[in-house]
Amino acid sequence: xxxxxxVSDDELADLVASYxxxxxxxYKGIAEGVENTNYLLHTEKGPILLTLYExxxxxxxxxxxxxxxxHLANAGIICPTPVRxxxxxxxxxxxxxxxxxxxxxxxxxxRRPQPRHCAEVGKALAALHMAGRSFGLTRANDxxxxxxxxxxxxxxxxxxxxxxxxxxxxxxELDFLEANWPSALEQGIIHADLFPDNVFFLGDxxxxxxxxxxxxNDALAYDIAVTLNAWCFESDHSYNVTKxxxxxxxxxxxxxxxxxxxxxxxxLARGAALRFLLTRAYDWLHTASTALxxxxxxxxxxxxxxxxxxxxxANDYGLLEGA
Amino acid sequence: xxxxxxVSDDELADLVASYxxxxxxxYKGIAEGVENTNYLLHTEKGPILLTLYExxxxxxxxxxxxxxxxHLANAGIICPTPVRxxxxxxxxxxxxxxxxxxxxxxxxxxRRPQPRHCAEVGKALAALHMAGRSFGLTRANDxxxxxxxxxxxxxxxxxxxxxxxxxxxxxxELDFLEANWPSALEQGIIHADLFPDNVFFLGDxxxxxxxxxxxxNDALAYDIAVTLNAWCFESDHSYNVTKxxxxxxxxxxxxxxxxxxxxxxxxLARGAALRFLLTRAYDWLHTASTALxxxxxxxxxxxxxxxxxxxxxANDYGLLEGA
Numbered sequence: 001x002x003x004x005x006x007v008s009d010d011e012l013a014d015l016v017a018s019y020x021x022x023x024x025x026x027y028k029g030i031a032e033g034v035e036n037t038n039y040l041l042h043t044e045k046g047p048i049l050l051t052l053y054e055x056x057x058x059x060x061x062x063x064x065x066x067x068x069x070x071h072l073a074n075a076g077i078i079c080p081t082p083v084r085x086x087x088x089x090x091x092x093x094x095x096x097x098x099x100x101x102x103x104x105x106x107x108x109x110x111r112r113p114q115p116r117h118c119a120e121v122g123k124a125l126a127a128l129h130m131a132g133r134s135f136g137l138t139r140a141n142d143x144x145x146x147x148x149x150x151x152x153x154x155x156x157x158x159x160x161x162x163x164x165x166x167x168x169x170x171x172x173e174l175d176f177l178e179a180n181w182p183s184a185l186e187q188g189i190i191h192a193d194l195f196p197d198n199v200f201f202l203g204d205x206x207x208x209x210x211x212x213x214x215x216x217n218d219a220l221a222y223d224i225a226v227t228l229n230a231w232c233f234e235s236d237h238s239y240n241v242t243k244x245x246x247x248x249x250x251x252x253x254x255x256x257x258x259x260x261x262x263x264x265x266x267x268l269a270r271g272a273a274l275r276f277l278l279t280r281a282y283d284w285l286h287t288a289s290t291a292l293x294x295x296x297x298x299x300x301x302x303x304x305x306x307x308x309x310x311x312x313x314a315n316d317y318g319l320l321e322g323a
Numbered sequence: 324x325x326x327x328x329x330v331s332d333d334e335l336a337d338l339v340a341s342y343x344x345x346x347x348x349x350y351k352g353i354a355e356g357v358e359n360t361n362y363l364l365h366t367e368k369g370p371i372l373l374t375l376y377e378x379x380x381x382x383x384x385x386x387x388x389x390x391x392x393x394h395l396a397n398a399g400i401i402c403p404t405p406v407r408x409x410x411x412x413x414x415x416x417x418x419x420x421x422x423x424x425x426x427x428x429x430x431x432x433x434r435r436p437q438p439r440h441c442a443e444v445g446k447a448l449a450a451l452h453m454a455g456r457s458f459g460l461t462r463a464n465d466x467x468x469x470x471x472x473x474x475x476x477x478x479x480x481x482x483x484x485x486x487x488x489x490x491x492x493x494x495x496e497l498d499f500l501e502a503n504w505p506s507a508l509e510q511g512i513i514h515a516d517l518f519p520d521n522v523f524f525l526g527d528x529x530x531x532x533x534x535x536x537x538x539x540n541d542a543l544a545y546d547i548a549v550t551l552n553a554w555c556f557e558s559d560h561s562y563n564v565t566k567x568x569x570x571x572x573x574x575x576x577x578x579x580x581x582x583x584x585x586x587x588x589x590x591l592a593r594g595a596a597l598r599f600l601l602t603r604a605y606d607w608l609h610t611a612s613t614a615l616x617x618x619x620x621x622x623x624x625x626x627x628x629x630x631x632x633x634x635x636x637a638n639d640y641g642l643l644e645g646a
Binding site (some may be wrong): 008009010013023024025026027028029030031032039042047104105106107108109110111112200201203 | 331332333336346347349350351352353354355363365370427429430431432433434435465523525526565
């Protein structure tokens with residue numbers, strides 16, 4: 001939620017001119033995304049988004065992210081689509097940062113999702129998984145199973161400051177997940193961060209998916225597990241099985257889950273909860289409480305993790321019996 | 324440069340609906356203005372700006388500000404124009420804050436003004452002064468002559484932390500200005516803060532004036548003095564007489580300066596420099612250097628003040644001899 005990099009009007013006008021978008025009418029730094037600087041530009045050809053990639057994005061990964069968005073858009077997924085300049089380039093440099101222009105999506109994200117929204121998200125996620133199959137580039141999931149223990153090592157000694165016993169809980173969970181993680185699930189392109197603020201709606205119609213900067217290759221069903229964690233818990237941390245059922249039914253209307261993915265879902269959901277618990281705990285301990293950045297509470301995902309530990313089968317998430 | 328207040332989508336959609344603007348397509352918190360929270364809304368009827376007034380704005384002054392913008396727009400000044408809802412109200416409440424929708428102006432502010440920009444600003448300032456004559460409400464200038472000594476009293480003991488000798492310089496200046504301030508100049512509506520970031524251009528054409536939240540009643544020529552301070556000094560703090568001449572010539576093409584305003588200009592310019600020196604010094608001493616807010620350097624206006632002390636007549640600013 002910040003503008004980290006200021007751009008000059010001359011530099012920006014020159015950039016826009018090289019895209020054939022006509023004159024630059026206005027530009028506003030917008031409070032969107034925690035990683036990058038985003039400007040909403042109005043040009044003679046319409047609104048467009050300028051992203052300047054800040055230091056947390058590895059420049060070498062940008063061709064993957066931008067290529068993926070272009071690929072998905074071509075496959076009919078509504079997402080920010082990189083615009084190519086008159087020389088065909090998607091990636092440029094502005095104010096010393098890697099920079100890209102992407103299409104601006106209208107829509108608002110839903111603060112209080114209802115089952116009908118969950119159903120749309122399930123469908124869109126499955127469509128993304130299907131469209132990703134034909135994408136040629138790959139990127140390892142640096143926040144997947146192999147990354148969790150090293151991440152935890154950075155704050156293990158201080159973990160109990162967040163919640164007494166947290167360090168022990170995480171150690172046990174890592175042991176269990178590493179011993180039992182399924183290896184035979186379909187791998188493919190996953191969004192990996194499909195939280196409500198990354199899904200736009202116009203009324204009840206899903207109008208786009210955004211923020212592909214965690215996208216990578218991993219088990220498709222793991223992405224479902226992330227999305228269940230993100231959409232189907234209430235503010236009192238209880239699981240809403242109606243929402244879960246809607247999301248899974250929506251997903252299966254596009255891509256039915258094979259038996260091994262159904263069986264793995266509870267374990268994948270534990271992994272997904274742990275992943276967000278770990279990154280939030282790390283950020284919590286490394287962000288001053290006085291900073292203007294909103295720290296997200298890691299305890300939300302500790303509660304989710306404990307819920308998933310009690311789940312016996314995918315039916316508990318609302319998954320209907322296999323046809 | 325911050326979004327201080329988060330709004331909910333439902334609350335916002337309801338608000339927009341009551342203005343007859345069609346559906347809300349998107350809204351983005353924008354990094355504009357240091358005092359209030361601003362959202363750029365895209366509606367079916369086009370872009371529009373939502374301002375939530377934060378604590379530094381006195382709610383009782385809002386009818387003056389909004390009424391002034393509406394009055395000026397009706398008189399042909401291009402400025403953000405309050406939109407009235409279906410019941411005719413300009414001022415509403417959202418997220419517990421006073422809130423208004425105003426027209427969104429395209430344009431960019433000029434980071435490195437040239438004389439042609441100064442000429443346009445001079446014309447626009449004079450047009451604003453003329454249009455303000457028929458506005459019915461008044462608001463005292465709480466950052467005018469009478470306000471400077473009380474403001475200084477808040478940090479007098481620490482002033483020399485900014486620049487050794489600053490406290491003494493300010494005391495002398497206040498004594499001089501209070502003894503010599505002209506009382507017979509035309510009073511009227513002034514913008515009082517017409518810095519480059521408050522003037523939009525599309526190419527070389529001035530496309531609008533913004534941020535009327537310092538507007539008040541005071542000597543019209545004092546507003547010219549503020550604007551000279553804001554536009555006609557170089558980054559090395561030297562006065563650029565070509566820009567000053569362009570600004571004053573532009574102004575006089577719309578409203579010729581009477582002799583008493585010409586004579587008073589050097590003294591008014593000292594006052595204007597002191598006003599920004601005082602508020603910047605206050606903010607400098609009351610903002611932690613680690614805060615994410617950009618502190619503006621007070622020394623810039625100490626240099627301007629010293630320049631104005633050496634000015635003998637308005638001709639030194641580039642004012643042409645009276646016709």
